[in-house]
Amino acid sequence: xxxxxxxxxxxxxxGFLWYAGVPCSYLTPFxxxxxxxxxLRYLSMANEGDAVALIAGVALxxxxxxAHRRGVTMMQNSGLGNAVSPLTSLxxxxxxxxxxxxxxxxxxxxxxxxxxxxMGPITPAIxxxxxxxWEPFPVSRAxxxxxxxRATAHMDETGRPYALLMQQGGVAAHPLQENAGxxxxxxxxxxxxxxxxxxxxxxxxxxxxxxxxxxxxxRAATVVLASTGFCARExxxxxxxxNHFYMVGSMGCxxxxxxxxxxxxxxxxxxxxxxxxxxxxxxGAFATVGAYAPRNLWHLLLDNGAYDSTGGQATxxxxxxxxxxxxxxxxxxxxxxxxxxQVAAWLDSPPLEGSRFACLLTRPGSTAGLPRxxxxxxxxxxxxxxxxxxxxGSG
Numbered sequence: 001x002x003x004x005x006x007x008x009x010x011x012x013x014x015g016f017l018w019y020a021g022v023p024c025s026y027l028t029p030f031x032x033x034x035x036x037x038x039x040l041r042y043l044s045m046a047n048e049g050d051a052v053a054l055i056a057g058v059a060l061x062x063x064x065x066x067a068h069r070r071g072v073t074m075m076q077n078s079g080l081g082n083a084v085s086p087l088t089s090l091x092x093x094x095x096x097x098x099x100x101x102x103x104x105x106x107x108x109x110x111x112x113x114x115x116x117x118x119m120g121p122i123t124p125a126i127x128x129x130x131x132x133x134w135e136p137f138p139v140s141r142a143x144x145x146x147x148x149x150r151a152t153a154h155m156d157e158t159g160r161p162y163a164l165l166m167q168q169g170g171v172a173a174h175p176l177q178e179n180a181g182x183x184x185x186x187x188x189x190x191x192x193x194x195x196x197x198x199x200x201x202x203x204x205x206x207x208x209x210x211x212x213x214x215x216x217x218x219r220a221a222t223v224v225l226a227s228t229g230f231c232a233r234e235x236x237x238x239x240x241x242x243n244h245f246y247m248v249g250s251m252g253c254x255x256x257x258x259x260x261x262x263x264x265x266x267x268x269x270x271x272x273x274x275x276x277x278x279x280x281x282x283x284g285a286f287a288t289v290g291a292y293a294p295r296n297l298w299h300l301l302l303d304n305g306a307y308d309s310t311g312g313q314a315t316x317x318x319x320x321x322x323x324x325x326x327x328x329x330x331x332x333x334x335x336x337x338x339x340x341x342q343v344a345a346w347l348d349s350p351p352l353e354g355s356r357f358a359c360l361l362t363r364p365g366s367t368a369g370l371p372r373x374x375x376x377x378x379x380x381x382x383x384x385x386x387x388x389x390x391x392x393g394s395g
Contacts, residue, residue: 002141004033004174008040010144014070014152016099017041018058018264020051021074026103026166029174030074036177041263043292045256046284048079052086053253054288056096057260060245060381063389066265070155074101077123077165078116087130087161089249090257094381095159099151101137102127104165127163134163139170159378203363204340206302207234210273212340213300214239216347217271221391223261223384226273227254229309231302233370235273242387246373246380252282255289255299262294262355267392269296271347276303276317283325290330293354298347299326301357306364326357333357 008016008030019034020043021027034042045051055071062069075083080102091098106112106120127134133154138147151162213235217224225245226232232246247254258272279286279301289299301322307313323336332354335346338361346358373380 004029015068016070018071024076032176048075048082050256053256054260055098057257058264059096061265063385097155100163137164137166255285262297274301286329295351297355322359331357
């Protein structure tokens, strides 16, 4: 058995300063230890996939002076299902490495609750199917450094995750002296709403909105992250710039990815371009952004009420007030509009004491023949990280 300090301090020496996840009783000693160290950061996430995306955002910002800043995603193995999409289409595809600590509930040969009876035996196979190498979590001090060295060597060589499977009783209890959670809740600004009766055909197009984004996000010290589907492809068609990130797959993960980048790199202005279908898939991200509330994050949701890139099937967004959700979750400001000029002014507005949100109602449809980015995902990531390093160096 080891102490939480043994592992966390060895990890700190290798650049692991960021932790995110969903609690499991096996993980409690680590969470308690990290929460009580001001030089480390633990973020409580709504689900395991959001945690993966957030630590991917930290990795995306690990360039320049922040090079070799690493992150750990922690979860119970029952949550691996929630993390499959970002693990296979974000971290693997873009080569955004992270260390996974996955608790091994239902491990063969041990007694556990019935909900772990299937997941326990198949956990190693799931990791292997996702091409994530794994080994048992070290349970002696002497084993910690070699395990971390194998993990970091794999991460540095491949740009992809490495997993440690934690068994019950491997880490001694660590008391929580102070519950250092997210900052105290701030009074949320009331959301600004509009009458939704405007016919969809009378609304602006997504292209009009994206042209305003491009015009108001100067390359220096600015990053624009575009959600999967036609949003990213249309942004690329308008202007392919080094400060752009074009999401593929990982639907719903743009907000936690942007949150990780914004928290890890407060020197950057981060603009996250979301869609209604994507936001509906992972609405817990609103609560996480509202709680941790980086002032350098602008979250813009383009709501056309449809899954455009799959044939225009309707979403349920006409029944949802995203601005109301953002306000209730603690965003510093929240707006819903069908006026592109209001979004332009919103993009030009100075930072607030927290993150800001805007929902622009747009009409369905997109430009015909949208191209896909000529650069592959690893090249998009590499170019963006070089841009971030250059922006930091010039600041």
